[in-house]
Amino acid sequence: MTYPTGPYLAAAPDDGYALEPEPQHGRAMAEAIPTWRPRDLTDVLDGTYRAPEPTIGRRDDGVGLFYPGRVHSVIGESEGGKTWFALLAVCSELAAGHAVVFIDFEDDAPGVVGRLLALGADRTAIRERFAYIRPEEPLGANFNRNEIATALHDLRPTFVPIDGVTEGMALHGMELKDNTDVAKFGRMLLRPIADMGAAVTTLDHVTKDREGRGRYAIGGVHKLNGLNGAQYVLENRTPFGVGVTGKSTVRIAKDRPGQLRKHALSHSSGLHWFADFTLRSHDQTFTEGSLYPPIEQQGPFRPTSLMRKVSDAITGAPAPLSVRGVQDRVTGNKDAVRQALARLVDEGFVSVEAGPRGAQLHKLAKPFTEGASNDD
Known part of the structure; x- marks a missing residue:
């Protein structure tokens, strides 16, 4: 053109x-x-x-x-x-x-x-x-x-x-x-x-x-x-x-x-x-x-951003993590991190296995994305 x-x-x-x-x-140019x-x-x-x-x-x-x-x-x-x-x-x-x-x-x-x-x-x-x-x-x-x-x-x-x-x-x-x-x-x-x-x-x-x-x-x-x-x-x-x-x-x-x-x-x-x-x-x-357009959240709150951070922390760890190990790697309120971890477990993204002295160890069962659910 x-x-x-x-x-x-x-x-x-x-x-x-x-x-x-x-x-x-x-x-001259216009004033x-x-x-x-x-x-x-x-x-x-x-x-x-x-x-x-x-x-x-x-x-x-x-x-x-x-x-x-x-x-x-x-x-x-x-x-x-x-x-x-x-x-x-x-x-x-x-x-x-x-x-x-x-x-x-x-x-x-x-x-x-x-x-x-x-x-x-x-x-x-x-x-x-x-x-x-x-x-x-x-x-x-x-x-x-x-x-x-x-x-x-x-x-x-x-x-x-x-x-x-x-x-x-x-x-x-x-x-x-x-x-x-x-x-x-x-x-x-x-x-x-x-x-x-x-x-x-x-x-x-x-x-x-x-x-x-x-x-x-x-x-x-x-x-x-x-x-x-x-x-x-x-x-x-x-x-x-x-x-x-x-x-x-x-x-x-x-x-x-x-x-x-x-x-x-x-x-x-x-x-x-x-x-x-x-x-x-x-x-x-x-x-x-x-x-x-945005849609109002229906049902229980799903902290997707924090869930992604928890998932990334578990993925990047050299071995399965305890709850304490997850909290040490993810910034934010520890209770909120624990809730995000629990939500990942409930939805099947994270599996739990028994560790030494009764510890619960977490590892990734399948990749997490915001739009995914346990029905995927």
């Missing part, structure tokens, strides 16, 4: 950027709207103001995922489904007749477009209303600002995913852990695009520390603080891959406009359970993706 000469991202005095018309015949001027509050005071609604992308029941004109983030472990999650929203927007611009600092065009086709996206829609951008030099080099601004101006996308924020910042000589650089990257690329009305969504990695990562992506905390849309955390339950069915739990870590949590269920972690993301891969060319 080629684009004619058009608008471009013009540098602003605060190291940010704004979409401005290309200068013609030496005419930016003064942001320090008091805002008109008429619509708020007279009751005509309407709060933002998430209308970009869709859960299976029709609930939207992202807010137009705002900056969002999807974070998770490597190969946890972040890009697939974003591409489901891309397919939804293309099917609705909208346009998408995908900015990718990690993959390549065949990889991304191949996934779209596997998800069933229409080839004509991709050709006419999907632009793929793979930056390999900074935005300020050559005519790059003009190129991306022209694509945005011509397509007027509703959705702009940005994959590989870490690599994008490094490309611009910015320090990942420096909150000032995180803010600068947002002003340089994310906010100007959102100001055009698109839902901008960065795809980012979480820290390696499972216990301490909480709501944060790797790097400066401003990655979360600077968002004015939503942030989703993808907790992988079953690995994704060709020919297998992968699953991740989708949780809400931040919802600035406050319209998403009412469609989610609360969780003890403080991160609301928004969806179950399932990706069923039949082969390289056919993949089914679903975002199921």
Whole structure:
């Protein structure tokens, strides 16, 4: 796809950027709207103001995922489904007749477009209303600002995913852990695009520390603080891959406009359970993706996360473990660990055998996955 000469991202005095018309015949660029001027509050005071609604992308029941004109983030472990999650929203927007611009600092065009086709996206829609951008030099080099601004101006996308924020910042000589650089990257690329009305969504990695990562992506905390849309955390339950069915739990870590949590269920972690993301891969060319709404727990509580940790501890031990041995290897409340172990035994995932001096020793009877049960 080629684009004619058009608008471009013009540098602003605060190291940010704004979409401005290309200068013609030496005419000075249009003066930016003064942001320090008091805002008109008429619509708020007279009751005509309407709060933002998430209308970009869709859960299976029709609930939207992202807010137009705002900056969002999807974070998770490597190969946890972040890009697939974003591409489901891309397919939804293309099917609705909208346009998408995908900015990718990690993959390549065949990889991304191949996934779209596997998800069933229409080839004509991709050709006419999907632009793929793979930056390999900074935005300020050559005519790059003009190129991306022209694509945005011509397509007027509703959705702009940005994959590989870490690599994008490094490309611009910015320090990942420096909150000032995180803010600068947002002003340089994310906010100007959102100001055009698109839902901008960065795809980012979480820290390696499972216990301490909480709501944060790797790097400066401003990655979360600077968002004015939503942030989703993808907790992988079953690995994704060709020919297998992968699953991740989708949780809400931040919802600035406050319209998403009412469609989610609360969780003890403080991160609301928004969806179950399932990706069923039949082969390289056919993949089914679903975002199921959360369902209230029926019956006794099943501590699946803790059960997985207990199962992993037993698997990694050189010999069968006593209850004390399991508790020594799994962090958390000891009673809760004991209950998770008992649940694994009850469901047939862990077997018990007699040990020395009356000890009960536990070993794995069959692999544990969150969606499995003793009936499998």
